[in-house]
Amino acid sequence: MDTVGKLFLETAKKYPDKEVLLYKHEGKFHAIRFREFLQKVECFAAGLEALGFRRGDRLAIFSENLPQWMICDIATIGAGGIDVPLYTSLTPSHLEYIINDSGSKIIVVSNEQLLKKILSIRSKLKTIEKIIILESNSERTPEEALTFREVVETGRERLESGSESYEKRVSTVKPSDMATIMYTSGTTGVPKGVMLSHRNITAEIYALGKSIEVEKDDLLISFLPLSHVLERMVEYFVIFNGCGVGYSENIEALAKNLAKLKPTLLVSVPRVYEKIYSMISDGVERESEFKKKLFHWALKSGRAYRENRGTERNRISYIKNLIAEKIVLSKIKERLGGRLRMLISGGAPLYKEVGEFFSDLGLVIQEGYGLTETTCAVTLNRRDDVRYGTVGQPLLGIEIAIGDRNEILVRGAVIMQGYYKDGEGTRKVIDDEGWLHTGDVGFLDSDNFLTITDRLKDLIKTSGGKYVAPQQIENAFRKNRFISQAVVIGDRMKFITAILVPDFGVLERYAEDEKIEFSSKPELINNSKIISLYQSITDGINKELATFEKVRRFSLVADDFRIESEELTPTLKVKRGIILEKYRDVIEKMYD
Known part of the structure; x- marks a missing residue:
């Protein structure tokens, strides 16, 4: 069975002039071909070696989706290192835990904003020896920080002076070797480091190839975080099949970048x-x-x-x-x-x-x-x-x-x-x-x-001993255009209730059409006509539910759930424990 490095080398040699990584700079998309991709991977890997990074060492990647993310990743794991992807939305306390738990030796950060986040906890990071910044607009960087360009240039000089090649180092990596530690974002508890080997990754790539048919002109638009296993594995699959990846800055820019990139493949939650x-x-x-x-x-x-x-x-x-x-x-x-x-x-x-x-x-x-x-x-x-x-x-x-x-x-x-x-x-x-x-x-x-x-952990057991699957009821609510988020409650309670977050874009247009006056979101959701609207939605959903599943009461809340306030994971899953704690008073009123 192959390794990630071997698959990459085979593809890069097969399609040297093929455009593979597309990125936006000053409002325009530019392309990196496989030849340049390979050169940068080879040089970055050699540059890491010059910094004392050895086989089995850990490198953390704290960055948005960029071509350099994939370059750092393939350079690291291809040559026998282990990388640790970090969501850019992680709090300082979570960053500290994951970096220390993984024993990361080097951390790659994408920009000065994320660098500041790392520097705020620098004294607590026990194993970090070097920081590499991908994009810096400042001449003043910390003494221990290097730019991506400097590392690549050091690697190039090292290779020219006869250092062991990337290809030779790739050949020594075994399928059973660990490639990455991916920390689960988790809806509860402390993040867990999932160890994935080269065998795990290549088995997944081969399995996807039997169910997804790609053509050489296919282009994936990348906007889900590369720290998420879905985005990362699909990007491997696309790249190792000789196709292209276009990087959208973020999910907010997705609509305009769909129009500009004209992708053929979209992967999303x-x-x-x-x-x-x-x-x-x-x-x-x-x-x-x-x-x-x-x-x-x-x-x-x-x-x-x-x-x-x-x-x-x-x-x-x-x-x-x-x-x-x-x-x-x-x-x-x-x-x-x-397309x-x-x-x-x-x-x-x-x-x-x-x-x-x-x-x-x-x-x-x-x-x-x-x-x-x-x-x-x-x-x-x-x-x-x-x-x-x-x-x-x-x-x-x-x-x-x-x-x-x-x-x-x-x-x-x-x-x-x-x-x-x-x-x-x-x-x-x-x-x-x-x-x-x-x-x-x-x-x-x-x-x-x-x-x-x-x-299993989300199943609700009512005080009457009945089991209720909340996700199906929440999905029924979220199918309605007036609802953005829904959380169903009722564990050890006599009946089921729900917290509903309206889709305020849709709701405000409805209010205007219905001549409902309001000056704020709280005023709008407390309007009797709006409450009646959501009651009718709830009544419609209840018709399809068993008696013990029916939502007896609901509360509308004015704030959408957000990653920044830790109500959602980076992949937009609701953290139930956080919601239940934040809206404890609201929930208690529904059961009064």
Whole structure:
């Protein structure tokens, strides 16, 4: 089996003149070809060696998504080092814990703002010897800090003087060697360091290759943090197949960069697809009756074409879909760059309604499932065999089983080496037969499609002894265009309640249309007409729920959940414990 370094070298030599990494500078996108990519990897690896960085040492990467992120990563792990990705949203206390726990020797920071964050805790970082800054606008950097350019130049001089080549060092790395320690962001507790080997990573890349078909002109737009296993593994997969990656500065710039880069591949958590769905739906609702009917006819035509493929009715459906594509659907897709053909979703459940909506547009979302502990995806819906509401079938070489309390178990070459410096924690999740106990609840259908229902730890047990899966109820709320976030409550309580965060963009436009006067968000959500609106939404959802699952009361709150206030993980998952503590008084009132 290969290593990450070997896969990179093979691809770089095969496509030396191919544009691979696209980045924005002064408002314009520029490209790095594989030849330059390889040269920078070789030089950076040699530069690290000059700094005393040796095989098995740890290097932390504290940066947004940039070409240099991938250069530092492949240079480090390809030559036998171990890297530790850090989310840029991490608090100083979390940074301190992860850097010290991992024993990182060198830290790479992207800019002066993040450098200041590191310098604020510098005295507490016991093992850091050097800081490397990727982009610096200042002549004044700390004595221990070097620029990326300086390290690359030192490496170039070292290689020219006969230092051992990157390729030679790559050849000594074994598939069983640890490549990275990825700390789980976690919705509760202290971050855990997940140890992934080269074997884990290459097994994942090969498995993805059997379910995702890419072409050499494909381009991935990168905006999910590279510190997240989904983004990182998909970027490896794309790059090692000779395709390109375009870096969007952040999620806020996604819309304009979709238009500029015109990518063919989009990988995202469901929340982004939900936002696009809501944006389009809300826009349609504000159009004339004629345009509304035209839009819904076009969607219906797309659905009929999808459902009638391979049948006698296919020709009629095909013609209708061609017309719908020409006058309606193509204009919507143009806003997404016009070239998208592959969309992948992971990290949380995708609403069936959202998946079907995109499919009707002619954009199939392939939803999958996986964990950091499984090196990313273990199941995926194939493009030609999608079942929305499921996370697809097991990838090549991966076994899925359902254990006690319907817990999902996974086994295969993608299972992590273990938790760093935590043998007891590792033994709790990986049993003697090699099964990883995921903590997720779900079931397999007769065709081996997996459906996720909830997290074991999130299941609510009411005071009446009934188990309630909050995620499904929350998803039902969040499908509504008036709702941004929802948290269902009721553990050890007599009935279920919910905290709802409105989508204020949609709600404020509704208030204007309804002539509801307000001067602030708190005033708006306390308006009797607005409360009635959300009560009607809740009533509609309750009709589909069992008696013990029904949401008896709800509270609207004015502040959206944010990563910065630690209510969300960097991958936009709700931290229930934080929410329950922050809104303790609100929750108590619902149970008075």
